[in-house]
Amino acid sequence: MRSFNLYKSINLAKLPEQTMDKLFLASFLGILITAHGVAGNMVCDDDIGMLEELESLEIEEENEMELSPIPAWTSERGSKVLVNVDSFGAVGDGVSDDTQAFLQAWDIACSTPKSVLLVPEGGLYLVNATRFKGPCSEKLVIQIEGTIIAPDEPENWDPELPRIWLDFSKLKGVIFQGDGVIDGSGSKWWASSCKRNKTNGAPTALTIDSSSAIKVKGLTIQNSQQMHFVISQSDSVRISGVQVSAPGDSPNTDGIHITESTNVLLQDCKIGTGDDCISIVNASSNIKMKSIYCGPGHGISIGSLGKNNSTGIVTKVLLDKAFLKETTNGLRIKTWQGGSGYVREVTYQNVRMDNVSNPIIIDQFYCDSPKACQNQTSAVNISQIVYRNISGTTKSAKAMQFACSDTVPCRQIVLSNINLEKKDGTVETYCNSAQGFGYGTVHPSADCLSSNDKECVFINQEENLEDAGASREHIVHTEL
Secondary structure: OOOOOOOOOOOOOOOOHHHHHHHHHHHHHHHHHHHHHHOOOOOOHHHHHHHHHHOOOOOOOOOOOOOOOOOOHHHOOOOOEEEEHHHHOOOOEEEEEOHHHHHHHHHHHHHOOOEEEEEOOOOEEEOOOEEEEOOOOOOOEEEEOOEEEOOOOHHHOOOOOOOEEEEEEOOEOOEEEOOOEEEOOOHHHHHOOOOOOOOOOOOEEEEEEOOEEEEEEOOEEEOOOOOOEEEEOOEEEEEEOOEEEOOOOOOOOOOEEEEOOEEEEEEEEEEEOOOOOEEEOOOEEEEEEEEEEEOOOOOEEEEEEOHHHOEEEEEEEEEEEEEEEOOOOOEEEEEOOOOEEEEEEEEEEEEEEEEEOOOEEEEOOOOOOOOOOOOOOOOOEEEEEEEEEEEEEEOOOEEEEEEOOOOOOEEEEEEEEEEEEEOOEOOEEEEEOEEEEEEEEEEOOOHHHHOOOOEEEEEOOOOOOOOOOOOHHHOOOOOO
């Protein structure tokens, strides 16, 4: 399994992970309680209660993906049934259509207990848009060692399956693993993307839908037509050592997109695309991300939520250990005006930024539209958001932006040990209707979180305070 050490100086391997989390949160809470006693107006009782609630933000990990190799057919002779796509007529020359061979192999593997569906090393398998449906027999392993490629001509795509390429549904306890590649051949799709032509959509490369207890390990997904990997309406999904890549200018090519799913773990993943590295949208909860590399791309996002006056709910999200390099956003929460629902109990910790635009941003005025969005009073409620141990360099003067709704303000934003610098200038924090507090080092200063003013910008304390009389027109809400 591929792995990369983002924090070589941190060595807590001897402690169980849940123990580390509890110790870290408990110590942090203790510091804040101490601060409350020293400076009572710094932290209110509601904030202490909120942090106590966040102490319980742990995803059940007893079924977490093991870091040791998963036994495959080669190591357990006789205990696995090998189903090789080549045995069903797959050619693997990159030209012949191998779709039917894959479907026939799937039918056998899915219906046979303890089977391994093998895509062998060295082959280049051309597969059209296909649904691989369960339920399947127990202990199915999908072993991808070769390369699966999509047709590269949008005009030849199956019109009955316009938004999917490889779609797996209604599975339980299935393992996807291997050193193989899933290649969406997306370059011609990008030229006609919905980002450039709103009438056009495009397929997602790999979808896992309506499934549970799924493990995905070691695969590379690249050059998707649109989103690379979607987890939809699923529970207990563990993704480890997966790499996702596409050019930084490829439109709408989110890396890993999580929707209507619970208990999802992403670990040791390296993602670089033309859109969000990771996006988490409606009806998702208990999402944990560990040791994530992101760049290029648009950062790690919750949202967008609330479009077309819809309800959006995301709760219990943890990002622990990440490195973001030259992304157009860092840690972002984005919601549309007019929406409803909530985002709460979100923790970002131990994150390093390298030349990132908008390192920390909450935008309740998100508007990915060619024309201005109408002002509306309802909004997705955002609260209980913790940023801890966030450091590095920003391309933006506004290193932290909390652009929140006047009628539904952001509440209980906590900042601790933040240090963001700009190589060629000063940094500042922007707030609109944002409530919260900071403790320890917070650079740039975020005093605006405790201000009663509707809008204020506090420049780094080492610089002269500039005129903070910004107007609503200064908030530019575009897809970044």
